[in-house]
Amino acid sequence: MPAIIPDVSPLLLAMDLTGIFIFGLTGGTLAVRHRLDIFGVMVLALVTALAGGVLRDLLIGAIPPATMQDERYLITALASGLFAFFFHPFINRLVKPVMVLDAAGLGIFAVAGCGKALAYGLGPLPAVLLGVLTACGGGLVRDVLVAEVPRVLREEIYAVAALLGAAIVIAGAMLDLPKAPVAIAGAAAAFLLRVVSVLRGWSAPRAPGS
Amino acid sequence: MPAIIPDVSPLLLAMDLTGIFIFGLTGGTLAVRHRLDIFGVMVLALVTALAGGVLRDLLIGAIPPATMQDERYLITALASGLFAFFFHPFINRLVKPVMVLDAAGLGIFAVAGCGKALAYGLGPLPAVLLGVLTACGGGLVRDVLVAEVPRVLREEIYAVAALLGAAIVIAGAMLDLPKAPVAIAGAAAAFLLRVVSVLRGWSAPRAPGS
Amino acid sequence: MPAIIPDVSPLLLAMDLTGIFIFGLTGGTLAVRHRLDIFGVMVLALVTALAGGVLRDLLIGAIPPATMQDERYLITALASGLFAFFFHPFINRLVKPVMVLDAAGLGIFAVAGCGKALAYGLGPLPAVLLGVLTACGGGLVRDVLVAEVPRVLREEIYAVAALLGAAIVIAGAMLDLPKAPVAIAGAAAAFLLRVVSVLRGWSAPRAPGS
Numbered sequence A, B, C: 001m002p003a004i005i006p007d008v009s010p011l012l013l014a015m016d017l018t019g020i021f022i023f024g025l026t027g028g029t030l031a032v033r034h035r036l037d038i039f040g041v042m043v044l045a046l047v048t049a050l051a052g053g054v055l056r057d058l059l060i061g062a063i064p065p066a067t068m069q070d071e072r073y074l075i076t077a078l079a080s081g082l083f084a085f086f087f088h089p090f091i092n093r094l095v096k097p098v099m100v101l102d103a104a105g106l107g108i109f110a111v112a113g114c115g116k117a118l119a120y121g122l123g124p125l126p127a128v129l130l131g132v133l134t135a136c137g138g139g140l141v142r143d144v145l146v147a148e149v150p151r152v153l154r155e156e157i158y159a160v161a162a163l164l165g166a167a168i169v170i171a172g173a174m175l176d177l178p179k180a181p182v183a184i185a186g187a188a189a190a191f192l193l194r195v196v197s198v199l200r201g202w203s204a205p206r207a208p209g210s
Helices: A010-033 A038-060 A071-093 A095-119 A124-145 A159-174 A179-200 B010-033 B038-060 B071-093 B095-119 B124-145 B159-174 B179-200 C010-033 C038-060 C071-093 C095-119 C124-145 C159-174 C179-200
Strands: none
Touching: A010 A038, A010 A071, A010 A095, A010 A124, A038 A071, A038 A095, A038 A124, A038 B159, A071 A095, A071 B124, A095 A124, A095 A159, A095 A179, A124 A159, A124 B124, A124 C071, A124 C124, A159 A179, A159 C038, B010 B038, B010 B071, B010 B095, B010 B124, B038 B071, B038 B095, B038 B124, B038 C159, B071 B095, B071 C124, B095 B124, B095 B159, B095 B179, B124 B159, B124 C124, B159 B179, C010 C038, C010 C071, C010 C095, C010 C124, C038 C071, C038 C095, C038 C124, C071 C095, C095 C124, C095 C159, C095 C179, C124 C159, C159 C179
């Protein structure tokens, strides 16, 4: 397997697992709100945390997906589900911190997903889209499982922030800049755009006359 | 391809095809209740019968999936769809026998899915989850296709029974016990837990305060 | 990679890209009707145009899928999304031309999907089903994403037309007929059955007593 950004350093692994844990919390707490049972809570945590990366790995040919080979990903996602099951009232009070951490996960996943697609030899356009898929795919599948139109398709600057992060990775690769600072810049830009857009109430445009 | 439990003997193949047929019946009759056309009935039968195994094969790297290579699986699933299309009133009267056969399919699929994941070199935790996915994935996709929150996430002891069956396979592998009796014990345990839980009205717990 | 029908000639590539563009338009305009934002419109266009082929490629082991390797597919699908975003009132007035072009896409995709599955060594039954999946999978995922029961499962002669086209490819392969005329005949038959069925108001049968 080619070297991939999130495997390079313990710091980045820690960031990746933090992103998984936070994504899992959003899935688990949504499951509790839909009155799913403990299995439903664990599945929504797993899916929200891991489906984006799994879909990316299937599409770039990294099979079996990383999630199936490194048990730390599964354990972290399962832990987030258990945490949501028992402490959902506590998590639901932390709206702003969860949003900020989720934005951090969004940036990390977009950058890591795009970087991994490039490392597997894909072109810039599919790599950008796979960065967005890595960041947004889990939330999308989560919403489909509770029979809702995925929020990422309807509102807010979420996917657009992931797109920005992934586009910075591509720009850096095209300019042959060193990978680590570009990755940090991409993740930071996605994070900031997401956080500022929530605080300011920005949303992506709808079609004229829709 | 490594040797896989359901390929070992004609008896186990027969059990596997029986599980596929029963799972297909539940998909086909649900499609009829949703007033889908014949194509919808066939698709729901196929998906319910085969999606769990197909998802497992994609995730372990067994590509193309077994379903695409051995036409007996497809033929059995299509036959279950046709049967549901023409005889749904008859099937709907057989609530208890269908439940018992479905529980048998659940146990077989959980054990076979977990065993195949181990045979492909995955670790115990992903193997258990893939056993559960093999057993529950078809029903989950079936419910998504009729725009319902999947029943397996909401209620009853269903996934938990699959989990028990898969966990027994892992325990047997760790203790180096002979595979065939362990597989039978795992499938039987999943089957019994499922049947008893339905008869007693047990369900999996919801989050405290949900 | 084995030679695949749509790669053989510029004419067939043009037909394939036309099919993608039209499928993308149907996804994009549905997204506008559901009041999704620009990202949702682009995702529904991409998914409707490409998901059928991506699923087929995953299931036959053509990984990474063609869509990830030839940027013309992605660019065409993204262009259809942008077009739908800005010109949806115009597209919505063109009900009949869009239906006719969609029927052409249906025929092309069914034939190309079935042919590619055969080229990858699959048997006739899975190849027919993969032809239908290539033609209908995008629309199916599109409808799931807006939380509707997929139209292809409910009504009209749509999947059946794809089935006819794919079956003609199989019949031609079994009789060892030359591929190009068989492909044209299959696509034309699917196209005609679809168009005539819409004009005449035919639909697939529902289960007796449903």
